Amino acid sequence: MDKDRFSAHGEVHAHYQSAQRILHIDLVGPFNFEFMQKYERVVGVQRKTIDTPCWGSLVNVYGLALAPIEAINAGQQIVSKAVALGLVATAVVLHESEGVAMQKKFWSRVYDSSTLAFEYFDDTAQATQWLCERVLAWQQAHNVNQFNNARR
Known part of the structure; x- marks a missing residue:
C-alpha cells in the first residue's frame, strides 16, 4: 500500500427506490478524502x-459528519456530476445530535456551490x-410525465 495514501474513513451504503424516485444514501462519519x-x-x-430524468437523494448521516477541505471540494464535484444526471433535490437527515451546527456548515459548503435544492431534517419521513x-x-x-423514463 502507498504510504502517502490513507484508507477511507467512513461508511457508505446506497440503494435507489424507483417508485419514489429517491436515491437513499446512508453515511457513517467522520470522513476523509479517500472516503x-x-x-x-x-x-x-x-x-x-436511475432511468428517469429527475430524482432526489435522501442522505442519512450517522456519526459526526465532518471532513477536511479536500473532501469538501471532492463532494462539490460529486454533487455537480449528480445534478448533471438529473438530481433535483437532496434531503439531509442528521442523526447525530452532537455538532449539528458544524455538520450543517460542512454539508452547506458541499451543496451551496451548486444549483441543487437541499434541506436539513430531523426525521426521515x-x-x-x-x-x-x-x-x-x-x-x-x-x-415530464411520470412514466417518461428518458434518461438525460
Missing part, C-alpha cells in the same frame, strides 16, 4: 441504474415527503 472516492464508487453504481414534492414540482415545471 469521497469510495462514496463515488458506491453511489455511482446506483446512479447508473419528513425528508422523504419534501423530496417527493421537489421531484414532482420539477416534473411539472418541465412537463
Whole structure:
C-alpha cells in the first residue's frame, strides 16, 4: 500500500427506490478524502441504474459528519456530476445530535456551490415527503410525465 495514501474513513451504503424516485444514501462519519472516492464508487453504481430524468437523494448521516477541505471540494464535484444526471433535490437527515451546527456548515459548503435544492431534517419521513414534492414540482415545471423514463 502507498504510504502517502490513507484508507477511507467512513461508511457508505446506497440503494435507489424507483417508485419514489429517491436515491437513499446512508453515511457513517467522520470522513476523509479517500472516503469521497469510495462514496463515488458506491453511489455511482446506483446512479447508473436511475432511468428517469429527475430524482432526489435522501442522505442519512450517522456519526459526526465532518471532513477536511479536500473532501469538501471532492463532494462539490460529486454533487455537480449528480445534478448533471438529473438530481433535483437532496434531503439531509442528521442523526447525530452532537455538532449539528458544524455538520450543517460542512454539508452547506458541499451543496451551496451548486444549483441543487437541499434541506436539513430531523426525521426521515419528513425528508422523504419534501423530496417527493421537489421531484414532482420539477416534473411539472418541465412537463415530464411520470412514466417518461428518458434518461438525460
